[in-house]
Amino acid sequence: MLLTDGGEPLGAAASAARWTVEQVLALAPDDASRKAGNKLGAAGSWSDTGWDVTGAVWGLCKGSGSKPYRTVVDTTGPAYKCSCPSRKFPCKHALGLLLLRAADDAAVPAGSPPDWAEEWLTGRRARAEAKARPAGSDGAAGPADPEAARKRAEKRAERIGGGARELEQRLTDLLRGGLASAEQAGYGLWEETAARMVDAQAPGLAGRVRELGAVPASGPGWPMRLLEECALLHLLDSAWLGRDRLPPALAATVRTRVGLPASPEGPPVRDRWLVLAQYDTPEGKIVTRRIWLYGEESGRTALLLSFGAAGRSPAQALPVGVTIDAALTPHPGSGQLRAELGERFGVPVPAVTPPPGVTAAEAIGSYGRALGDDPWLESWPVTLRDVIPVPSPDGWQLIDAEAGEALPVTPAALNRPALWKLVAVSGGEPVTVFGECGHRGFDPLAAWPSAAVAAHAGTSASAVSAASAGIETVALI
């Protein structure tokens, strides 16, 4: 699907460095950038553009000033560099340049990068290699003063312990007085407790406490939900206080849940990682970006987290639907999917097949099993195969027509207009859907039309053969 330029065979690198318009638009950090980038995605604003087989794309963009902005994109990262003062990432110029390349084959010719682009590209690649190589030895070297670090960690653990005990007492008081009183107390009670947890350096506890405040206003059945959340919080408190007696993997999970920073460890996993979904959630003043990856060889699903503070967008951005050959380093803890993106090899290429899917029953079962490793899990990443989306005013379902079983779509997902793409792509026929499956239902994040449909479209497509062109990943968020 990454097109043809009129019959000439394309080298792997040529098609790789070129993403589709949809993929580029999905990279935009926000609507304003998407709009601004879109405006720049036409030839008028650009000069001296070019791309090369290493996956670099560059160009000069006329701005309001006298000097044009110099924009370079390294699609292997991907990484973006622009001389504009924008704090958006990627900035509108980088988006515009990629759109220009995506939309108009002739607009960006092949060439070799000019000096200003070359300088940054080599510098960046050298840094990336340097970073990738001593990563193992770096961890062994450890902090400069291990004794001081240990003391700091002990002190923090003590403070968290104090916080956990205080929270325990508050929960006990609440249960003794009855949840009915929580309805009147409103947010104030919980905000104050959350602030105490921040003081105790336990951001994980603070976040959960803050969420409790919203439960009494969440409609019918709230006492049940509040009891559930209180109970899980109590479980986390008790787990932290008794972490010495937990198996190491579970203890690591508890540390992460409480909010202690963890660094990736364990051997890196090199694989061809398919980018399944990328989405941002604002959490207070910080924007959290989640990127789901699926390893074609290992069959692992991994989560990349990145953060953007105070109006900045998170630095990591990967186009949905491509496969990157890269090494991921997983974070410790049982039931944890988080990983860090390490060294990358070669340029991203379009994905060829969706991840293998499971049935609705297997999907909800895998969430159940994952709870055994991490009882605080809200959901678990799953790919469903052959499900039909059924929209209805009372809530959507993804039905497994053969088994007569269905997973409900999470109510929160129903606010997303992009969810209708799922129905449009399905057309009442079974599709493959990736999403997060949890106790609130299934949150669809990406979809692939069924093989038969794709093949049908492929045969009638112009000059591109379906196999070499890859598959279409429809982002649902």
Added chain:
Amino acid sequence: MSRTTTPPATPTAAPPMAAGAAPAHGGLTDALAATPWEELVTSALLGTDRRPPEGASGTGPDGAAAALLDAAALHTVRRRAGLLPAAASPPPAPAPDDPRPPLPEAARGRLAQLLADRAAGSGGRRGTAPDLTELIPQWLATANVHGYRAPDSALPSLLDAARARTDLRPQTLEFAGPRGLWLAGLNPEWKFALRGASGSALLPSPDDSEAVQRLWEEGLFAERIALLGAVRARDADAARALLAATWKTERAEDRLMFVDSLRTGLSADDEEFLERALADRSRNVRATAAELLSALPGSALARRMADRALSCVSPGLTGDEPFVAVEAPHECDEGMQRDGVVALPPSGRGERSWWLGQLVEASPLSVWPARFGGRGAAEIVALPVADGWGEELHAAWCRAAVRQRDAAWARALLGPPSTPPSNGPGTASLAERAKLLAVLPPAERASWVADFIAAHGLSEAFQLLGVCPVPWDRPLGRAVVDALDIARDAGSYPWSFSGVMGLAERCLDPSEADRLEVLTTTPAEPADASPGANGYWSEAFQRLVSTLRLRATMDSELSGSPER
């Protein structure tokens, strides 16, 4: 489907490891672990001090609360771990097949870009980049000419775009095809797509008379109006028969819409039905029926109106020079009112001139040459009119020419394009002139407007340009560009012409782009120019050129042969 998404599993369904994962298992008695969830919730709601959970070991009030939390945690994790799929609700009927070929890849990317621009909303200074949203109509029209199938994943954005802009609807719905209509049927926000979609997949085929009859008798108003439109498009008589059968029982508002639907494919066969509608209880229905009848020059109503008009307007009998004598009607009798003449004038208008205007407007224009000694339309329009009735009479002729789509009269009333609008024979109103222009054949429209612009510049050309066929032919395009160039040399700011500039971006022939390139430079500013104007002009011309280039690219992407 029930709102509770997945049924809670029985405790036995829980994998043992979930319970084992609860590290706070120590203080939990087996009895409490077995307490039903509902009882735990009740205890929690009322407070363990008031209602200790059954089976809580006696470790004091704090102990009871902690034990309840332990048990609740166990229940929660066990319930979540033991969730089972819900029963499937019936799937929607599969979308109908769409055999049209898919878009070429480049065109598909372009569509995503155009739609993304729309979603992000507009605003801010326009700069030199094309306004993508404005190109959506052209893109859709070209895609439909090629007969491509819309990409499935673009359907929601397309329907959203059409929902926001009614002018996009016909082209969007054609492009979206049967699958788009299928999708629209599932989302109440896209209901508009089911209205008025003639030949819609959800309507029975107009040939299936039984299904048509059933939907006509039982359907909702929107479905019925769509059905009537579809049947009318296929077989005008069948539609009228359908209407006549239930006419007496329809509500007045519905009757108005139904009568109005006869506008498409109006013919002399409709006269009898419309003549009966002149006696309708509703004034609006009567007025619409009269209007439709007057557009049928051979109708009895047109003859009656002509008789009345001829008694008011006649060749002058005094003096040597021929002129038009006007004797406006003195009363509006019942017969006139039955034929749709509105008796009460709007405030500020004399009732006699009001009645005259309506009579002339509803009379066939073909009666006037005979009345004026065989003169043609142009000659009649050129005759002086006595007693200051000229404006009233000519305005009525203009409306008649538009209603009867009479090109000869429209041409006469427009006059030669070089005449200043205020001295023209017909009307000085640009809106009226645009309507008259629309009656002329397309090529004639364009050349008239080109000459008009050459003579009078652009300040009054916007509405007239709107009725010219797109893309503009070469003389018209050059006239517009020359006029813009003259405006720049005159030192005005480009935003005084932003309307025409916008039209030019969308309507100029893309092949003009190269010729326009010279205008994008910023020449030295003349001494009397508005400060900075030249910079803005060159920006505006750059945008014009880049838009034209983009349109050419769009067209070549859609034709599937990349431009080299």
